[in-house]
Amino acid sequence: MPKVKPRVKSVKDLTELRKRLRSSVKNFKSKLTICGGTGCHASRSQDVIDAFKKELKKRKLEEGVWVRATGCHGFCEQGPLMILEPGNIFYCGLKPGDAGEIIAETILKGEVIERLLYTDPVTSKKVRTEAEIPFYRAQDRQLLAQNRHVDPCSIEDYIAIGGYSALAKTLTEFSPEKVIEEVKISGLRGRGGGGFPTARKWAECRSAPGEEKYVICNADEGDPGAYMDRSILEGNPHLVIEGMMIGAWAIGARQGYIYVRNEYPLAVKHARIAMQQAREYGLLGDDILGGGFSFDMEICRGGGAFVCGESTALMASLEGKVGEPRPKDVHTVANGLWHKPTTLNNVETWANVPPIISNGAAWFAGKGTRGSKGTKIFALTGRVKNTGLVEVAMGTPLRTIVFDIGGGAINGRAVKAVQTGGPSGGCLPLDRLDLPVDFDALYDAGSMVGSGGIVVMDEKTCMVDVAKYFLAFLQDESCGKCVPCRLGIDRMLEIVTDITEGRGRPEQIDLLKELADTVASASLCGLGKTAPNPVLSTLRYFPEEYEAHVNEKRCPAGVCRELIEYEIDAEKCNGCGTCRRACPYDAIKGKKKEAHVIASHKCQKCGICLSECKFDSIIVT
Amino acid sequence: MSVLTLESILKGRRSQPHQLIEVLHDVQERYRHIPEEDMRIVSRELGVPLIEVYRVANFYKAFSLKPRGRNVITICTGTACHVRGSNLLSNQVLGQLGISPGDTTEDGQLTLEQVNCLGACALGPVVVLNGTYYKHMTPSKLRSLINSVNEKGIEDTDDAKGKTKGKKRQRSH
Ligand SMILES: Cc1cc2nc3c(=O)[nH]c(=O)nc-3n(C[C@H](O)[C@H](O)[C@H](O)COP(=O)(O)O)c2cc1C
Ligand code: SF4
Ligand code: SF4
Ligand code: FES
Numbered sequence: 001m002p003k004v005k006p007r008v009k010s011v012k013d014l015t016e017l018r019k020r021l022r023s024s025v026k027n028f029k030s031k032l033t034i035c036g037g038t039g040c041h042a043s044r045s046q047d048v049i050d051a052f053k054k055e056l057k058k059r060k061l062e063e064g065v066w067v068r069a070t071g072c073h074g075f076c077e078q079g080p081l082m083i084l085e086p087g088n089i090f091y092c093g094l095k096p097g098d099a100g101e102i103i104a105e106t107i108l109k110g111e112v113i114e115r116l117l118y119t120d121p122v123t124s125k126k127v128r129t130e131a132e133i134p135f136y137r138a139q140d141r142q143l144l145a146q147n148r149h150v151d152p153c154s155i156e157d158y159i160a161i162g163g164y165s166a167l168a169k170t171l172t173e174f175s176p177e178k179v180i181e182e183v184k185i186s187g188l189r190g191r192g193g194g195g196f197p198t199a200r201k202w203a204e205c206r207s208a209p210g211e212e213k214y215v216i217c218n219a220d221e222g223d224p225g226a227y228m229d230r231s232i233l234e235g236n237p238h239l240v241i242e243g244m245m246i247g248a249w250a251i252g253a254r255q256g257y258i259y260v261r262n263e264y265p266l267a268v269k270h271a272r273i274a275m276q277q278a279r280e281y282g283l284l285g286d287d288i289l290g291g292g293f294s295f296d297m298e299i300c301r302g303g304g305a306f307v308c309g310e311s312t313a314l315m316a317s318l319e320g321k322v323g324e325p326r327p328k329d330v331h332t333v334a335n336g337l338w339h340k341p342t343t344l345n346n347v348e349t350w351a352n353v354p355p356i357i358s359n360g361a362a363w364f365a366g367k368g369t370r371g372s373k374g375t376k377i378f379a380l381t382g383r384v385k386n387t388g389l390v391e392v393a394m395g396t397p398l399r400t401i402v403f404d405i406g407g408g409a410i411n412g413r414a415v416k417a418v419q420t421g422g423p424s425g426g427c428l429p430l431d432r433l434d435l436p437v438d439f440d441a442l443y444d445a446g447s448m449v450g451s452g453g454i455v456v457m458d459e460k461t462c463m464v465d466v467a468k469y470f471l472a473f474l475q476d477e478s479c480g481k482c483v484p485c486r487l488g489i490d491r492m493l494e495i496v497t498d499i500t501e502g503r504g505r506p507e508q509i510d511l512l513k514e515l516a517d518t519v520a521s522a523s524l525c526g527l528g529k530t531a532p533n534p535v536l537s538t539l540r541y542f543p544e545e546y547e548a549h550v551n552e553k554r555c556p557a558g559v560c561r562e563l564i565e566y567e568i569d570a571e572k573c574n575g576c577g578t579c580r581r582a583c584p585y586d587a588i589k590g591k592k593k594e595a596h597v598i599a600s601h602k603c604q605k606c607g608i609c610l611s612e613c614k615f616d617s618i619i620v621t
Numbered sequence: 622m623s624v625l626t627l628e629s630i631l632k633g634r635r636s637q638p639h640q641l642i643e644v645l646h647d648v649q650e651r652y653r654h655i656p657e658e659d660m661r662i663v664s665r666e667l668g669v670p671l672i673e674v675y676r677v678a679n680f681y682k683a684f685s686l687k688p689r690g691r692n693v694i695t696i697c698t699g700t701a702c703h704v705r706g707s708n709l710l711s712n713q714v715l716g717q718l719g720i721s722p723g724d725t726t727e728d729g730q731l732t733l734e735q736v737n738c739l740g741a742c743a744l745g746p747v748v749v750l751n752g753t754y755y756k757h758m759t760p761s762k763l764r765s766l767i768n769s770v771n772e773k774g775i776e777d778t779d780d781a782k783g784k785t786k787g788k789k790r791q792r793s794h
């Protein structure tokens with residue numbers, strides 16, 4: 001790989017660089033792709049990578065084996081994971097100690113190590129390649145599939161797989177208007193939650209008066225429990241940068257910003273490195289690819305405020321101020337960052353732009369439904385067998401995602417509900433899972449696609465508790481600027497708390513609905529406007545759970561602390577003592593190998609014994 | 622006290638009010654909280670009124686105005702971690718150490734914090750100790766982790782090492 005980066009001054013330079021890069025990797029006999037994303041990193045994948053490098057060096061195999069650390073493959077739960085070529089063999093749950101065996105057996109002898117293969121949780125069969133894994137099989141991975149081909153810290157990898165060719169095409173073949181037209185035909189809608197048509201935003205920003213304009217990438221990813229944006233920005237930062245450059249060309253901006261949450265240190269790091277590398281090659285700066293287009297960008301970290309994902313609050317935050325939304329009488333496309341015309345798009349929205357330009361609008365529009373085109377990445381989490389990132393064509397039924405890809409609920413339980421859209425979204429019951437993931441269909445059902453979080457819930461999840469969870473989140477995150485949001489959410493939380501703690505009264509349910517209406521209609525920004533959704537959707541689809549709490553003072557899922565008691569089933573308990581040692585309040589007594597008992601006056605109902613008992617002997621009544 | 626190091630943080634950012642949050646992040650990273658004196662200097666150097674610096678430092682969760690303990694345990698309370706029982710982990714800390722999120726133990730050994738999501742949701746519930754992630758946490762694993770901190774003093778992670786150094790430098794002034 002070239003040490004001093006040659007400046008790429010024209011499209012021809014770029015094409016030649018790509019050719020050189022491609023031919024330089026042909027010499028490797030084997031290629032190891034190891035995931036180094038946040039998830040796998042948390043599973044100590046760096047130790048695995050180091051172990052491979054050490055072993056290869058020891059055996060003098062460095063010349064023939066290429067080790068590449070990539071971003072997230074979306075199946076973090078199985079991490080650290082790797083793909084080995086030739087053979088496309090997929091190994092998961094790696095430990096540093098496995099490196100030697102993999103080199104000796106698989107790389108040198110071509111033998112597959114059964115132990116490291118993935119086991120399909122539904123059929124219990126071992127699976128050899130990624131393509132055979134049900135989790136991947138039903139997906140249509142247009143964006144995510146690129147992650148395994150690039151080291152996020154290597155612009156060369158990105159260029160080798162065709163990176164920046166969409167930019168080259170734009171600068172040489174497309175007028176700004178033509179770019180906007182192409183995006184319009186593609187039908188691309190914003191992936192950040194609102195589903196706003198991207199081309200319309202760009203066109204308005206382009207025609208807004210003013211010389212100075214900005215593009216911003218929203219990488220604040222506020223939905224707690226969703227991580228598609230993190231895996232794209234962290235795993236393939238140049239794709240986002242290239243998309244922003246194309247957008248900037250279209251609207252006439254020369255400066256861009258990536259606003260990224262500080263809780264994603266790896267994404268911050270990779271985006272910074274990517275920007276620096278692009279500058280070194282002359283792909284950011286003046287007269288990019290000799291096309292007369294100048295553009296540069298900056299990375300700003302968020303401060304851990306959910307409301308800063310909202311467009312006007314985000315811009316205030318970028319200006320270094322407190323992140324409070326402002327009324328959008330004048331749209332940010334005309335009056336945004338520093339009162340200049342500004343286009344803000346989500347990470348995934350930007351990432352979709354280069355492939356739309358490269359493959360053509362028709363390619364993108366060929367996937368999805370009438371109103372929602374292309375593919376969308378979802379973060380499938382919660383009480384489901386396979387959790388991870390799922391990229392499917394818009395219009396795919398929720399059922400396919402939860403059952404075919406997700407494998408259904410864990411521990412053989414039944415799926416009860418699916419929460420989509422994060423704190424702004426809602427809960428849908430099992431009988432609604434035939435709904436397609438489509439902006440309009442989910443909205444009509446009282447939920448939303450949102451940014452793409454899908455949380456699976458089973459009979460052990462209390463729907464009133466879920467509503468309380470989101471209200472508490474939103475109460476904490478409301479900036480407090482407008483009264484309906486601040487006081488309304490407060491009051492709603494109070495009522496739901498009453499219900500979960502056994503003080504609920506039937507008339508409070510109506511009050512809850514009234515408050516929900518007020519908060520939704522009178523709040524300033526999207527946080528307040530959508531805050532009632534989790535409550536309203538659970539009230540709509542799970543009224544019986546509210547009734548059980550209110551009328552019978554009972555929590556059917558056994559979650560709400562004030563309404564349950566913990567007991568030990570003397571028949572089942574074998575006296576192992578785990579719970580006794582685990583209880584922080586010293587509430588459990590019992591002799592070794594004899595049934596234990598919980599002293600109810602000491603028990604604080606922290607639930608720890610229940611989670612620790614391996615023999616299912618703790619019962620919730 | 623920390624003028625020297627603050628110098629490097631401010632380099633290239635003077636008189637640029639929009640750099641306030643970035644500067645505060647770096648201050649927080651280095652000193653683990655935002656000392657009042659630093660706020661004054663930042664205010665003067667960036668040209669932002671002190672009250673605004675204070676408002677910003679107060680508004681964003683990433684900044685802490687109070688000094689934190691020698692170790693920080695962060696529990697993720699995002700939706701994915703929540704439905705997998707992250708509340709049990711807060712209960713564990715409360716039961717074991719008697720502290721709630723935002724609190725520090727009396728001996729200054731450990732601060733408990735919460736975060737909305739770390740992007741490792743598939744591995745939930747996730748706990749971070751001094752920058753190192755721990756996946757699929759259970760109350761008992763957390764109990765051992767806390768015990769190990771109390772025995773060893775400070776967790777031996779790269780991140781912690783960096784931070785102890787920073788801390789020592791700060792104390793020696
Ligand atoms: C309270 C609130 C939080 C939001 N958080 C995010 C976020 O974290 N990421 C994001 O892309 N959009 C978020 N949005 C939506 C943005 O305001 C904006 O619509 C979006 O970034 C536009 O990009 P898009 O058109 O590409 O979706 C949020 C909106 C609200 C009201
Ligand atoms: S709706 Fe809530 S978060 Fe939004 S501006 Fe009003 S108070 Fe702030
Ligand atoms: S952990 Fe379960 S089996 Fe063991 S003593 Fe407690 S209740 Fe009995
Ligand atoms: S981080 Fe490795 S698969 Fe997600």
Ligand code: FES
Binds near residue numbers: 737
């Ligand atoms: S919800 Fe805990 S890491 Fe995302």
